[in-house]
Amino acid sequence: MDIDDWRRRAGTVVDVGRLPSFSLQGRGTLLTRIALILLAAIALFSTYYQVNADSVGVVQRFGQYVRTTEPGPHFKFPFIESVTLVPVQRQLKTEFGFRTTTAGVQSEFEQNDSTKAESLMLTGDLNVAVVEWIVQYKVKDPYKYLFKVRNLDFSRGEATTFRDMNEAVMRAVVGDHSVNEVLTVGRESIQVDAKVQLQMLCDRYETGIEVLQIVLQDVNPPDQVKPAFNEVNQAIQEKERLINEAWADYNQTVPNARGEAERVVRAAEGYALERVNNARGDVARFVNIYDEYRKAPDVTRKRLYLETLNEILPKTGRKLIIDSSMKGLLPLLNLDPIKQEAKQ
Numbered sequence: 271m272d273i274d275d276w277r278r279r280a281g282t283v284v285d286v287g288r289l290p291s292f293s294l295q296g297r298g299t300l301l302t303r304i305a306l307i308l309l310a311a312i313a314l315f316s317t318y319y320q321v322n323a324d325s326v327g328v329v330q331r332f333g334q335y336v337r338t339t340e341p342g343p344h345f346k347f348p349f350i351e352s353v354t355l356v357p358v359q360r361q362l363k364t365e366f367g368f369r370t371t372t373a374g375v376q377s378e379f380e381q382n383d384s385t386k387a388e389s390l391m392l393t394g395d396l397n398v399a400v401v402e403w404i405v406q407y408k409v410k411d412p413y414k415y416l417f418k419v420r421n422l423d424f425s426r427g428e429a430t431t432f433r434d435m436n437e438a439v440m441r442a443v444v445g446d447h448s449v450n451e452v453l454t455v456g457r458e459s460i461q462v463d464a465k466v467q468l469q470m471l472c473d474r475y476e477t478g479i480e481v482l483q484i485v486l487q488d489v490n491p492p493d494q495v496k497p498a499f500n501e502v503n504q505a506i507q508e509k510e511r512l513i514n515e516a517w518a519d520y521n522q523t524v525p526n527a528r529g530e531a532e533r534v535v536r537a538a539e540g541y542a543l544e545r546v547n548n549a550r551g552d553v554a555r556f557v558n559i560y561d562e563y564r565k566a567p568d569v570t571r572k573r574l575y576l577e578t579l580n581e582i583l584p585k586t587g588r589k590l591i592i593d594s595s596m597k598g599l600l601p602l603l604n605l606d607p608i609k610q611e612a613k614q
Contacts (some may be wrong), residue, residue, distance in 0.1 A: 316348040324359035328412050338412060356412035361482065366436060367402030388433075390492070391441050397449035398495075402487040405436055405468070407479050414478030422477055432479070439468045440484075449491070453503070456488050465528070 320343055321327040327339040339353075347354060347440060367389030372378040388402050398411045408416045419430045443464045447456045461484050468482045491499040563570040 313348040317345050319344055319353050320348060321355060322357075325355045325357045326412055328354045328356055328416055330354070335413060335417060354416060356409055357413060358409045358412055360408065362407055362409075364405045364407075365402075365487075366405070366432065366433070367400070367439070377606065388437055391444045392446055393447060393452055394447045394448040398492050399444065399449055399452050400488075400490050400492055401440065401452065402445060402489070403440060403464075404485045404487055406482045406485070408482060409478055410480040411478030414476045416478075417478040418478065422479075432477070434474075435471050435477075436468060439464050439471060443467065450506075453491070454501070455487055457489065463487055 282532045290361045319327065321341045325341065327344060328348055329336045330353075331341060331347070331350055333352075338349065344353075367385050368379045368381050369385060370377055384402075389402050389492045391399055391401050391576055393399055419431055443460050444452055446463075447460060451454075452460065465481055468484065472479045472481060490496065559570070559574075
């Protein structure tokens with residue numbers, strides 16, 4: 271069937287140039303058009319790119335850095351320019367000594383020979399400790415992060431350079447502390463020192479990384495010596511408990527003793543002051559009596575004698591004064607009141 275027969279059967283006027291051709295030349299033209307359309311679509315899609323809100327786009331032309339684009343839609347030259355998205359607003363983290371396999375309410379972790387090797391460290395007193403930690407950081411300079419140091423970008427695989435820097439810094443800081451400090455009271459200072467030294471190293475190598483925080487996740491002695499370390503820690507805790515109890519007893523006993531001593535001293539001082547004042551009063555009274563005695567000796571002597579008898583006689587009870595020459599008087603006396611007074 272030729273084209274004229276097809277036109278007659280269709281009953282319409284058809285443009286011959288628009289009809290598919292079954293010749294080899296027409297088939298080649300169709301394939302060329304399809305290829306051009308696909309090439310144009312690919313070029314269009316490769317020209318447009320979108321940068322997320324927490325990232326920036328680093329544009330490279332033939333592998334050379336050209337510019338940095340902010341979040342939003344952008345265009346680039348197709349085929350000759352490539353874009354790498356760098357999360358500059360996102361907080362990133364790297365784990366050492368373990369790997370998180372499933373994050374959630376009950377996270378799951380994985381440990382193998384490589385993670386155990388990076389967490390095994392030597393302390394300053396030549397003991398061994400297993401230190402697991404997390405480094406939280408962000409990218410502050412995407413250009414330095416991508417091009418200044420090799421093997422630093424996590425999006426391109428395992429960033430061995432940054433991990434090596436972390437291990438070097440942590441081993442140096444742990445090596446400056448004893449095993450007791452690493453396991454107990456020195457963890458805060460180790461975190462601070464490691465963060466400062468790691469940031470200094472990142473700035474020196476121009477990595478473009480800002481270290482936000484280093485957290486010691488878990489610090490333990492090796493499994494082979496863990497029972498011995500636990501016994502030592504229990505002994506140290508018992509020692510601290512006894513010391514604290516002794517200090518509590520000291521703080522209770524010593525102030526009480528000092529207060530009692532102060533009370534005794536004040537009582538002695540009061541007693542001494544009382545005795546001195548009484549002695550001075552007695553002396554003053556004696557001087558006054560002596561002055562009066564010098565003015566009227568007989569009167570004063572008799573007054574003193576009578577005052578003394580007035581004080582003494584009421585204390586001696588009832589007295590009977592009889593003549594020694596009188597006889598037969600005793601049976602006549604009623605001595606019962608005298609005996610009762612003597613009993614009282």
